[in-house]
Amino acid sequence: MDWLPSSRDQPDPIHGEHLRTILKDNGTAYQQEVMASYKLALKSLRVVPDRTIFSGANDFTQAAKDSAIYCVRMATLEVLNAQPNFWLDALMIYHEGNWPCGLLPDGTLVVF
Secondary structure (H helix, E strand, O other), rough: EEEOOOOOOOOOOOOHHHHHHHHHOOOOOOOOHHHHHHHHHHHHHHHOOOOOOEEEEEOOOOHHHHHHHHHHHHHHHHHOOOOHHHHHHHHHHHOOOOEEEOOOOOOOOOOO
């Protein structure tokens, strides 16, 4: 399994730079929308206590929060491109209280 990204500097394993490139080529100012979504996600995740997602001594809560924030940014780009797909679907999984955490080699999404 490859973990889903949890840092804004990590490449999008689904779309690469495609979504940003389309928006840039069309002259669409997308940064403000992405930042607004990012801030809303940060605010909503403040209530999640440490050790919400853990295995033994390993606390995955911060990684899950960071992955959720990455997902929100990418879902925003999908919506702005009118191409709702993987990230918007993953965001719905988060909304249901689960953690989409990785991809198997065949592309299957792993959910905790």
